[in-house]
Amino acid sequence: MEILVASAIGILTAAGVYLVLRLRAFPVILGIALLSYAVNVFLFASGRLATGLPPILNKYAEVGYTDPLPQALTLTAIVISFGMTAVLVMIALGSYLESAEDGVNIDIHRPDVDDDDDDKVDGETVSAKTGGAR
């Protein structure tokens, strides 16, 4: 079982890292999701792997138990990563709708173009700015 869990974490992480490095919004979101799956399994395994054991101590008999804390940590991590993925999707959508492309890289900044004039075409902005200043 150890080899299965370990390779699952490894493959998920590798795929996640690869997708994040694609630098397009949708693959990056999928990559972040895969990374969070990987880390959830990893957190779960950090309390040692056990099958069929209850996560509670039994004071009447000497029976084994599995560590309940990693399960609580994993639950917290799942909730947070779920919320964060939702936020990321919304921001990526907003960024795509504003700029009509889904690249994650920031385009090289041209100091003579004012970013706030979104409604103007770049060329117009440039001429207006340079004309105004000189």
Added chain:
Amino acid sequence: MNHWIIAPVILPALIAPLIAWVMRFDISLARAASMAGTILLLGIAIGLFVLSADGSVHVYKLGNWEPPFGIVLVLDRLSALMVLLTAVLALLVLIHVIATDWDRKGRHFHALFQFQLMGIFGAFLTGDAFNLFVFFEVLLIASYGLMLHGGGRARLKAGLQYVIMNLAGSTLFLFALGTLYATTGTLNIADIGLRVREIPVEDAALVRVAAMLLMVVFAIKAAIFPVQFWLTGTYANAPAPVAALFAIMTKVGAYSILRMYTISFGPDVEATGTMPGDWLFWGALVTTAAGAIGVIGSRRLMTLLSFAVIGSMGTLMLAISAMTPDSAVAALYYLLHSTFAAAALFLLADLVVTRRREGDVLRAGMPIVQNGLFTALFFGAAIGMAGMPPLSGFLGKLLVLETVRDMPYWAWAWAVVLIGSLLTIIGFARTGSSLFWKPSAYAGEAPEPDETLDRPAGALALAPTMAAVAMLGLLTVFAHPVSTYLEATAAQLFQPDAYLAIIPAPEPGKGG
């Protein structure tokens, strides 16, 4: 158990939803609530500061569970100092935002602002590494909202990068915590400290891995090379007052490093030894250089200030990397200074950029309204940031240089910090002259007057910037009492007995 310790977390957590739901359509009501909450927080922060000033370590046990099993908040001198710093900065930023109407440019500014404060206060007060992760997420998710406040194409694109960078960082944080829990069986900061001091060196490989993974995570927050690239895009495109508030966010990373690598993985821990400091040193060195080169190469005011922040974080981390009580004093003094210097510059940048016809592009145009006043403020803040006498930046850098002299590669640190300071001075001098000086010789025809551009800044809008610059002066004038307090703070960090004593009678080998 003193219940006021949790008040800085609870109060914003109650005010924020109230603002978001009840006062969402009434900006004056939201402003009043947000302001009242922030003033109250400042009062509480002062109270906590006084409470911890006698050197005692206060523990707040949530649900009254005993520390290794329950979650605790811990208030010591360092936590109280950071909470007070945040509260002061928050008040300055909030006054600026209200006076300049930034909060009208988007929705829910005040709710997000309060959530942001909740996350920052929580991160400074928590005594549990997993809780630190949770509060990091709280402050990050609020910072996403604040960073995107006002919208616009460039801001959204930069915001997307910022969110992705931090989500990757959070994942790394969880990997580090998982490794730490697997090896020590605990996530309480004090308990980790006790356990790793018992682990034999030959079995400590995983502890070292966890310690360095955590270092990378905090380095992302503190913007240390090679993970500092997110900062310029974020700060330069965020609303300027939000960037001023973010001046404390990089300090959260610095605080976490200072806390974890003294209490948990201190220099006396055999498992990690001096390894964290050794790696941090070279990272900080490159960061300082990168900041200085960025300052001199920037063509926009906001980018220039962002690089100045990176440079100051590098200098701060150089001091921390020495890992001695003296270096912690230098680091904390420089931390106080650089927070107010960065805040002053970003707040001033907001006042100036909104009045320039060229925006924040560093090119001489026509003089702006109140040119002389802004020049004086910029001069003061830039002197502070660049580290020239007589303001606190000079004293801070002097302390940092003094403390790194015991390190093996101190000559490198001196060379980089001094040359970096020179480049920063040149960069700021050039900026000042193209923003304020050259325009006074403007000979072209006057462009048509513009109501919004030519409106002079009122007293309320100017007050926060002036106060931030004044704080630099106060830090200089009261350098001795401040450094005496910081010496006591550093002593508490490097003799962690009182902090470690919050764990009653540790039982090695239990849990895990």
